Amino acid sequence: MGRINIEKLNKAYANRRKLPRSDESPQLRKGDDIIVLKDIDLKISDGEMVCFLGPSGCGKSTLLRIIAGFEDLSSGKVRINGKSVNGPSADHIFVFQHSGLFPWMTVAQNVGLGVRHLSSDGRHKRIGEFLEMVELEGFEQHYPRQLSGGMQRRAELARALAVNPDILIMDEPFSGLDFLTHMKMREEVVNMHAFIQKTILLVTHNIDDALIMGDRVVILGGSPTGVAMDRKLEFPRPRNFEKSPELSRLRSELFLMMGVNYAV
């Protein structure tokens, strides 16, 4: 189960830069707190795919790091399945990283990392299942350097899925991929989500990705950052902007919210 409850979450970092302060324009001094996230309230249901959008530097990654337990919050509460987060939990959460494969291990060994507790047969079966899901059967004995960038990303996805986490955290999972691989990977994540029904938190800069993939889109914004928009996406799948005027209208609305007048 992957239920997340965030209440009145605040996060501040100590300012390490020394800035001048004049009476006319008081500025932040070294040691003052910089508030990054303010009063974030979110309830995420088990199995929901939530896409987070927001301007660069607004605190999307910080929020996910706090949920994953890698970072402390300054005040407020984050609960996963009713329990307060106190540090990373490998049982519940898997953070999908690109370039996360170990180069000295084969694809099968990399994918099998999180399932070492299974018997040899069980491990073999699990590795096979997920390599098949990401269409990498036949590449078990390859090393990461022998795979294309897109194949490496799919192997990383198989590794994340093999762990069978309650919550999968993906911070810009498609960055650096070419257009077609990006589209394919996006489709794979949507299909995979429909199949495994796990909670997925995905940070992206790409409005189309959020609208095509998410069960819900959360836009972070403002200064300090709060939840600027939280919208359920109840559009049927596969989603298509051309066939759904309503989805297309929402797309234009989001582009405007992000400061772009003409969505292309």
Ligand SMILES: Nc1ncnc2c1ncn2[C@@H]1O[C@H](COP(=O)(O)OP(=O)(O)OP(=O)(O)O)[C@@H](O)[C@H]1O
């Ligand atoms: N360890 C840290 N110490 C001080 N400030 C930090 C630290 N980590 C992040 N910040 C600041 O917190 C803010 C939010 O950073 P974060 O990386 O969460 O933003 P983001 O929305 O994920 O950005 P991007 O979209 O560019 O990846 C930024 O202003 C950043 O400089």
